[in-house]
Every structure is written in C-alpha cells, then in structure tokens.
Amino acid sequence: AQSVTQLDSQVPVFEEAPVELRCNYSSSVSVYLFWYVQYPNQGLQLLLKYLSGSTLVESINGFEAEFNKSQTSFHLRKPSVHISDTAEYFCAVSEHGGGFKTIFGAGTRLFVKA
C-alpha cells in the first residue's frame, strides 16, 4: 500500500527567506506526485505535479519540487517566500494503474512572518 509522509507539521519562516517542505512516499509501483495548497476554509488547489519526464517541476508562483526516485522524495522548495504563501501544503501520490485514487500526506503548515 502506498503512503505519504510529510516530515514537518509546521514550518515558520521569515518573509523573503527560502523554504523547503519535505515529502517522502512509499509505493511498490510507479507513482504520480502532487503538491496542493489549501487556504483557510477553502478546497485544495494544485500547486504542481510530476507525471513523467523532467524530475524538476515548477509552479507559476515560484515553487518547485524535485522527484527523487532513489530517495522516494518529492520535496517542495521556494527560494524566497511571501506573506501570502502562508497556507497548508499537502503532498499527495497516486499509483500508476490506481484509477486516479490519491493518498494525501498529513500536511505542513507554512507560516511566513514579516
């Protein structure tokens, strides 16, 4: 069975500092990987995804994540965060052949301080 581990429940960081949110997964088959962001009392928005090809994927708002198969990781990074990046971030995985069924990590609360 697949699982997703987000190693940090909360990450406080000052504005304009770099940040990394860690995600590790386990699966016996090939996977697709996702990062979602959730603002208070809202649904999830897709931030970026890895389906195939280049292991480095980027979002339009400066986030990037790198798929590392040997370490089974998909860490999310941003070189300089803004106050508006404060939100809950979820790493998720779905297995090839799994019919779109997605398992989510526990989430990481990113809190950007002025």
Add this chain to the structure above:
Amino acid sequence: GAVVSQHPSRVICKSGTSVKIECRSLDFQATTMFWYRQFPKQSLMLMATSNEGSKATYEQGVEKDKFLINHASLTLSTLTVTSAHPEDSSFYICSAVPRQGAFGETQYFGPGTRLLVL
C-alpha cells in the same frame, strides 16, 4: 480552467436529520468523482470513489449506509449524510477527474462544505 462547485458551502443541522451535499463539475464532464473528509488541522481522508452510472466504492471503515453517494450524471455527484450526529461534523471536499483526462490527470477540487451537527 476546470471548475468544481459544492453546495452548500456551510450547513448546520440538528442531530438525526439528513444532509445532502452536491458536487458539480461546471465546465467539464467527470466520469469519476471523489469524496473526502477533513478534520480540523488534519489531512484529507478519502471516503469513496463515485463513478457515473454505477455504485460508489467506499474506503474501509466508511459506512455506506450512512454516507450515501449518487453519481447520477457526468456533472453531478451527491453525498447524503443520513441521520447525522455531532461526530459527523467535518469539512467535506469533493474532487472530479475530467472525462477526457489522461491517466494521472489532475483532480479538480471543490471549495468544500462545512457541516456542523448540533
């Protein structure tokens, strides 16, 4: 972009009543929709997979008689919480997979429905 709506956004009901939550894909057809439940400060837990024209597939531990799912059309799935109790209070989120989506296509999430059972 693909938009998924949920109605209502917030509902308060008395214990013992039933509540229906609608999930609609507004600009695409979805053969598969998912229903999730999220407790405060926790992750999403998949409750069931809803396929148009067939019975929903429930995850282990989810009571199918309590959480009735109907996927009557390619743009609408409903979740009915029957005989709701305070422990059913939660944030319910649906997602939809576009009909023409390639394998591994993105799910599009609704904004969620906050249910409070008194």
